[in-house]
Amino acid sequence: LDAGRRDDIVEHLEAAHAxxxxxxxxxxxxxQRSGLWDVIPAEQEGEILSHLRDEARASIIEEMDDVELVAAARSMAPEDLAEVIEELPDERHTALLQTLDGDHRQRLQAVLTFGQNTAGRLMSTDVLSVRPDVSVAVVLRWLRRHQVLPPHTDTLMVIDEQGHYLATLGVDRLLTSDPQAIVGQLMRQDTVVVRADMSEHEVAALFERRDLISLPVLDQEDHLLGRITIDDVVDIIREESDKVLLNRAGLDExxxxxxxxxxxxxxxxxxxxxxxxxxFLAAAVIGRFEAVLDQIVAxxxxxxxxASMGGIAGSQTLTLMIRGLALDQIANANVRWLIGKEIAVGALNGIAWAVVVAFVAYLWFGSTGISVTIASAMILNLLIAALAGVLIPLGLKRVGIDPALSGAVILTTVTDIVGFLSFLGLATVILL
Amino acid sequence: LDAGRRDDIVEHLEAAHAxxxxxxxxxxxxxQRSGLWDVIPAEQEGEILSHLRDEARASIIEEMDDVELVAAARSMAPEDLAEVIEELPDERHTALLQTLDGDHRQRLQAVLTFGQNTAGRLMSTDVLSVRPDVSVAVVLRWLRRHQVLPPHTDTLMVIDEQGHYLATLGVDRLLTSDPQAIVGQLMRQDTVVVRADMSEHEVAALFERRDLISLPVLDQEDHLLGRITIDDVVDIIREESDKVLLNRAGLDExxxxxxxxxxxxxxxxxxxxxxxxxxFLAAAVIGRFEAVLDQIVAxxxxxxxxASMGGIAGSQTLTLMIRGLALDQIANANVRWLIGKEIAVGALNGIAWAVVVAFVAYLWFGSTGISVTIASAMILNLLIAALAGVLIPLGLKRVGIDPALSGAVILTTVTDIVGFLSFLGLATVILL
Structure with missing residues (x-):
């Protein structure tokens, strides 16, 4: 990023998508990040900010002065700006709100009235709507005057005089129908709708299952508020997948x-x-058995x-459960079957690998007692691991904690403790 | 799923999306799965099969007889059928191919010539294309005769007489332009295109970065072959996220x-x-130190x-690397900076928690020697964990192995071995 290549870079940036x-x-x-940011033309900054992840964005906004931030904010859609402004420290938040012009501020505040991670936050208010009693020819004439349609317009919204949503009219119907046909006869009333307080997760599931491009967003009285498009849904799916991956390692998405x-x-x-x-908890368990460890160093x-085999087996079950819960595949009706299945899988693998471990341990230390001890402990731990792998995520979900975040650490604590306890406990009984 | 409720269920199924x-x-x-499958009307089976994940689909196809399978296959688009047919055992594969009618078989075989997980496999050949020298009015008349457009048609493809792709014409331009305007003046030539041999992953990244609904697929000579739409891309993103999550636990996506x-x-x-x-490898490392374990049971x-702290710290680095590689964020230019950063993070956390561990160990066992040993071993292991967390995924990627699959197991092997070796090795030196 040396100064001589600055012009080159600016030229590249202008051609690139935000x-x-x-x-x-x-x-x-x-x-280098702040170096590059400095050469980005001011008019692109708003759009680029709205595409950055929270933390990277915070690192850049920290280095922007208020004038630059206000300029960037002016070019952002209210729903994008809402996301940015909530992450700002209080004094910058207030300062930015005050410098926005009246209309922009009102639209922003309207977005901010919806809860985080709801459809209301996600929607764009840039919607084309028509009345049911006009003809296709009239709609086409009106669109020609419009010149530019909102991005990803696959449907127009049909509303009544009070702004109540009635149905959607596919752009394809507009193109393929007789110009004399009336909107009310062509519109599709069976399309699903989104309520403004629906969660992002539910919205994404709806789009994914039905292969949709856009959906209308309504309030409780059926007023049309805006529309959500597939590009926002793709971002949600990406965020959810990042969350599952990173939370598991104790990292923020x-x-x-x-x-x-x-x-x-x-x-x-x-x-x-x-x-x-x-x-330390696991170590304390081992500490209770110093006597037997002192006598048998093996x-x-x-x-x-x-402990390790229990952790691996349990995390397989846990991972399947986390995905099953994310896809809404698990309900009371099938949990009992699942527990039975996972315990059977744990028992089969427990027995199979216990035989191998017992054999290797016998070759190594030549003691039947040690072999029997480790084999029994392993079968026991894999059974507990299977049960814990099903019940921990269900329990966490019930108390409102995301299983992807803390499921793994609780599970391995259980499998470590049970592993050490069963192995050393059985050793005390069998070998001492 | 008792017999009495069968009619109810069928009614529900007819209203539901595949x-x-x-x-x-x-x-x-x-x-219950095969019970439900039995009541699904035959004409819906093909569409539903194409929405199932590989393994669940295999479980259902196993129970279908050849007649039922052929009937389902007839209603499937070639690109969906290609996915199904490749998973079939050889004899059913051949039998199914032979019973398809000529046209359907040809289209299927055309799809099968493309490599798995490429754009050619993903695309639909159901495309509307127009010539550049006709007017909007002509296109509109032609569309009205068509009646039904392919799903998610946001653009028409503009091609020349030889079928070479020239540009796209947005449906929005059709709606907003003067009917006398000529397609060649309205079309957008700057749109990106997809080559049939491009990987699914690259296709998805393109759609995601540019917020697209559809893209043309071309062969090497620029002939238009088909189009890919966002709903297929959403499926790929979901599959990739499942893969990262499940592979980590040694499970297939x-x-x-x-x-x-x-x-x-x-x-x-x-x-x-x-x-x-x-x-066992880790246990063998411990086995080398029986002498010191025999003397100091603590x-x-x-x-x-x-070992555990090294594993956790390393897996944090590994997880960030896996996501960074998936998003194509990591290149030679920034690897050196990353290694430096991760080692610094490892050192800081290593020192901080080593102090805590040393203090607790001292309270527990009252031995300065043990405290110094465990603290030094921990700092060392967190440094190695940081380095391994960066280098293992890079190395695996270079040799063509997906780091999400085997990265974690290699990493914890390293951190276990280094953890036991450094702790017991230092203990031998310091305490014996």
Whole structure:
């Protein structure tokens, strides 16, 4: 990014789509990121900001002064600006709100009245609507005067005089119908609608299942408020998938790979601390069996095996459950079958690998007692792991905690403790 | 699913979208799944099959006889049928191909010439194309004769007499332009195109970055072959996210939560076996230090701590790398910065938590030597974990292995071995 290539870069940026520039910014270490940001033309900044992930965006906004931020905000759609403004520190939030002009501010505040992660936040208010009693020819004439349609307009909304939503009229019907036909005869009343308070997750599931491009958003009295388009839904699906992947490692879904060292270390440190507590718990379990460990050192050598196998088997069940819950595939009606199945799978694999472990342990230490101990402990731990893999995510969901976030750490705590307890406990009974 | 409610169910099924029926089938244990399948009207079967995940689909096709399968195949689009037919056992594959009528078979074989997971497999050949020298009025008249447009038609393709792709003509331009305007003046030549051999992953990234609804698919000579629409891209994004989530636990992305016990146990058993080998490796490392364990039993108690903390820290780095690689954010230019950053994060957290661990260990066992040993081992292991978290996914990618599949198991093998080796090795030096 040396000065001589600046013009080159600006030229490239002008040709690129805002989302591509956002991707590029997210792939740069802090210094280069702000270097690139400085050469981005002011009129593109708003659009690019709306494509960045929260954390990368925060890193850039921190370096923008208020004048630059206001200029960028002016070019942003209210629904994008709402997302940005909520992440700002209080004083910048207020300052920015005050400098927006009346109309823009009102539209922004209307978006902000909807709860986070709801359809109301997602929708665009840029909608074309028509009355049911006009002819196709009239609609076509009106569209020709419009010149530019909102992006991804696959349907027009049909509304009555009071703004109540009635139905959708597909653009394809407009193109293929007789110009004399009346909208009311062509419109489709069976299309699904979205309520403004519907969650993003439900909206995405609806689009995905029905292969939709856009849906109308209504309030409780059926007034048409706006529309949601598939490009926003794609972003939600991507966010949900990032969330499942990153939360599992105790990371926020917006975690910025190229964040500076200190904030990264602080955020990750918390998760390490939680893990440290759970592993101390496991160590305390081992500590209860110092007597048997002191006499049979082979037990210390084999110690990780039972716990580790339980952790792996349990995390397989847990992972399937997390996906099943995300896809709304799990209900009371099938949980009992699932528990039975997972326990049977755990028993089969427990027995199969217990035989292998017992054999290897016998070759290694030549003690039938040790072999019987480790084999029994392993079967027991894989059964508990299967049960825990089903019940932990269900329990977490019931109390309103996302299983993708803390399911794995609770599960491995259970499988570690049960693993150590069963192995060393059985050893005390069988070998001492 | 008792017989009395059969009519009710059929009525519900007729109102539901095929993807919703597919979701329902995937949420049912084997018995109920085939029970429901039996009451699904034959004419819906093809569409529903194309919405099922591989494994759930295989479980249903296994129970269908050849007559039923052929009937379902007849109603499927070639690109969907291609996916189904490739999963069939050889003899059913051939039998099915032979019973298809000539045209359908030819179209299917055309799809099968493209490599798996390429744009050619994904595209639909149901495309509307126009010549550049006709007027909007002519196009509109032609569309009115057509009556039904292919789903998600947001653009028409403009081609020359030889079938070479020239540009796209947005449906919005058709609606807003003067009927006398000529297609050649309205078409957009700057749209991106997809080559038939482009990978699904690249296609999805293109759609996601540019907020697209459809793109033309061309061969190497620029002939228009078909088009890809956003609904297929949504499926790819979902599949990729499933893959990252499930592969991490050694599961296939099509793994069926409601599969019968035996095949589930077999598939998962393989991964448990791989894990068993790695944990025996770790146990062998501990086995080298029987002497020191025999003398100081406290070491056995503290044994899991260093390895576990290394595993957690490393998996945080690994997870961020896997996402970064999936989003194409990582290149040679920023790897060195990343390694530096991750090592710094590892060092900071290593030192911080080493102090805590040393303090707790001192309170527990009252030995400065043990405290110094575990603290040093932990700092060392977190440094190695950071390095491994960056280098393992890069190395796997270079040799063509998906880091999401085997990255975690390799990483924890490294952090376990380094954890046990450093802790027990330092203990031998410091304490004996």
């Amino acid at each position: 989302a591509e520039v956002a991707d590029l910014l997210e792939s740069l270490p802090p210094d 917006d975690e910025d790979l190229f964040a500076p060292v200190m904030p990264s270390a602080r955020r990750r440190g918390l998760w390490l601390g939680i893990n440290l507590m759970t592993v 037990l210390a050598v084999l110690l990780p095996i039972v | 993807a919703e029926v597919a979701d329902l089938l995937e949420s049912l244990p084997p018995d 099509d793994e069926d939560l409601f599969a019968p016990v035996m095949p589930s146990a077999r598939r998962r058993g393989l991964w448990l076996g791989i894990n068993l080998m790695t944990v 070491l056995a108690v503290l044994l899991p701590i260093v």
